[in-house]
Amino acid sequence: MKNLFKNIGPGALVAAAFIGPGTVTVCTIAGVNFGYALLWAMLLSIFATIILQEMAAxxxxxxxxxxxxxxxxxxxxxxxxxxxxxxxxxxIIIGNTAYEAGNINGGALGLETLFGFKSVEFLYFNFNFYALLIGFIAFVALYAGTYRTIERFLVFLVALMSVAFISTAVITKPNLSELLSGLFTPTLEKKSLLAVIGLIGTTVVPYNLFLHASLAKAKWNSVKDVKYARRDTIFAVVLGGVVSMSIIISAAEIPMTDISNASDLALSLEPIFGAYAKYFLSIGLFAAGITSAITAPLAAAYVASGCLGWSSNLTSMRFRLVWMCVLGLGVLSSSLGFKAISIIKFAQVANGLLLPIIAIFLLWVMNNSKVLKENVNTTFQNSLGVGIIIVTVVLGIKGILSVLDIV
Incomplete structure (x- = not known):
């Protein structure tokens, strides 16, 4: 058991990255609009994420x-x-900067649901106090400059987030037969297509592939450790998937109302299931926001350092400047209530293009014996990878067309 916990880390950070406020909101809307019917899409997402993230690790x-x-x-x-x-x-860098405001804003929404809105006035501007607080916590965690410090903090937050969302789902007392039907009986209608794309797109994300490879090399340095990296990946991604499913289940159990985010869901649960559901969900939303607020700048810094040939040491000044810029712009945008819609749309289009390209390159390099020696992909792993690439290409095209309002 001690050895198991010793080798948990990078996978948990990847789970922390993909379960952000965006994922929480997409899962909430999917549950409200379609009940348990789209749980199969999350199951598919978990499977695809494990395959790709294991390769990256x-x-x-x-x-x-x-x-x-x-x-x-x-x-x-x-x-x-x-x-x-x-x-x-x-x-990755511009995209993560755009999404960072959403990460911080999501965490702030969780605190606002519990404690009410609080603002700070400075130089004729009103700043969201909780956005500033989350930005400060993220800054301290990243500036600590050691992988182990960040890892332990995020593992704690992932555990907190998991308990919060899973407890909320249990409190709602879901219908087990309907739940299993939604999980193992795929159904796809035109009206649910964008919801399916959203569920898969918020789980299988390109920047996590970059983040995972960098974190894995920081955690382990021997080929013998590949087995630990694989176990860590499977455990963390499955846990993250269960958390996402718990949000869908919680949302599915409330009457059809005008709900657009998890904060609305938290308030809607209170009169039906009592105040505890609201507290659990709000804490989960806060944890989801702060974990993504830390991992998005971290991933951007790793990508910039790798692309430009800089040192990826967490204490390197260039490395720190990248994540400081991403975090700072995110805090500023969120605390002032600025919504960079055009930038976010650009990020979605860029990520829609990038995911299949990176998946293709990842599959190619995973068959390069000069890089991986005897640890290249098996025929079975390659078959799974090709299938996932086909899905990501289709989803990428559909996602781009939907953002551009062509479909």
């Missing part, structure tokens, strides 16, 4: 390089290399 442990570093070294054609690096930097 194995790559980091064996090669002792981050994914962006490998892309920079393995793509030799200068024009293709520039295109790849520009696309990655645009999608």
């Amino acid at each position: 194995r790559l980091g442990v064996v090669s002792q390089l981050g994914l962006s570093e490998i892309i920079r070294s393995q793509i030799t054609h200068p024009i293709l290399k520039i295109i790849a690096l520009v696309l990655i930097i645009s999608a």
Whole structure:
């Protein structure tokens, strides 16, 4: 048991990254609008995430390089290399900056549901107090400068978030037969298509592949540790998937009302299931916001360092400047209530393009014996990877078209 907990870390940080306020909101809306019917989409997302994240973790442990570093070294054609690096930097760094405001805002919503809105006035501006508080906590966690400190803090928050959301689902007393039907009987209608894309898109995200490879090489440095990385990945992603399903289940149990985010869900649960449900859900939303508020700047810093050939040491000044910029802009946007819709749309389009491209490159490099030696993919792993790539290409195209209001 001691050895099990010793080797838990990077996977939990990946789970912390994909269970952000965006995921909470998408799961909430899916549950309210479609009940248990889309649980199968989350099950599919968990499966795809495990396959891709295991590859990223194995790559980091064996090669002792981050994914962006490998892309920079393995793509030799200068024009293709520039295109790849520009696309990655645009999608991950600019995208994470745009999403950071949403992460911080989501965490602040959880606190507002519990304690009411509080603001701070400074130089004719009213700043959201909770957004500033979450930004400060994220800054302290990142500036601590050691992987172990960040890992332990985020593992604690993931545990807190898991208990909060799973407890909320249990309190709602779901219908077990309907739950199992939604989980194992896939149904897809035109009206639920965007919800399915949203559920898969918020779980299988490109920046987590970069984050996981970098975290895995920081955690482990021997090929013998690949088995620990694999166990860590499976455990954490499955736990994250259960948390996401718990949100869908909680939302499915309330009457059809005008609900647009998890804060609305928390308030709607109170008169039906008592105040405890509201408290559990609000705490979970706060934890989801703060974990993503830490991992998004961290991932951006790893990507920038790898693409530009900088040191990825957490105490490096360049590394710190990247995450400080992402975090600072996120705090400023969130605390002032600024909504960068056009930037977020750009980030969604860029990520829609990036995910299948990165998945294809990841599959290619996972068959490169010069990089991975005997740890290359098996035929079965390659088959699964190809299937996931096909799905990500279709979802990427549909997601881009929906953002551009073409469909």
